Amino acid sequence: MLYYSAKYGPVAVGYRGKYYLVKKYDGSCIFLDYERGVAKCLIYHDRPRVCRMYPFLVTRKPLNGDGEDAEIRLGERKVYLYVDAVCPGVNTAENIHYLLGKILEKWLRYFG
Numbered sequence: 392m393l394y395y396s397a398k399y400g401p402v403a404v405g406y407r408g409k410y411y412l413v414k415k416y417d418g419s420c421i422f423l424d425y426e427r428g429v430a431k432c433l434i435y436h437d438r439p440r441v442c443r444m445y446p447f448l449v450t451r452k453p454l455n456g457d458g459e460d461a462e463i464r465l466g467e468r469k470v471y472l473y474v475d476a477v478c479p480g481v482n483t484a485e486n487i488h489y490l491l492g493k494i495l496e497k498w499l500r501y502f503g
Contacts, residue, residue, distance in 0.1 A: 395439070412439070440501050446478035447491070449498040463495065470498070 395412070396403045402421060403410045413421050420442075422433040432438055441448075448454075450471045453461060461471040472491065 395434075398437075399434070444494055444497060446475035447494040448473040448475070449494065449502075465495070465499070465503075470495070 399422075402413050404413055405411075415421055415423075420432075422438070424431050424433050432442070450473070451469075452458075453471050454473060458471045461473050463470050463472050472495070
């Protein structure tokens with residue numbers, strides 16, 4: 392996140408040893424803009440890893456409860472895969488299983 396602050400100005404806030412992008416007053420990302428009603432990322436080619444994986448989120452621990460519905464086994468490890476159902480493109484992808492596999496590959500490369 393320090394990279395983004397250096398490149399784009401004061402856009403990150405540190406909290407408990409982690410950095411987060413500052414949000415707009417409505418809670419949306421500061422780099423989200425709309426052009427003729429279509430959402431557009433202002434730093435698309437330079438966006439953080441977490442944004443590259445959106446609307447998917449992979450975690451090592453469940454977000455709530457036991458995470459049984461989100462659990463995926465990767466060899467001996469368990470990870471939890473969540474999808475932001477509010478994302479307009481989520482229910483339109485016919486290749487969702489292919490996408491999930493690619494998201495897990497990317498997560499393993501970045502965070503595994």
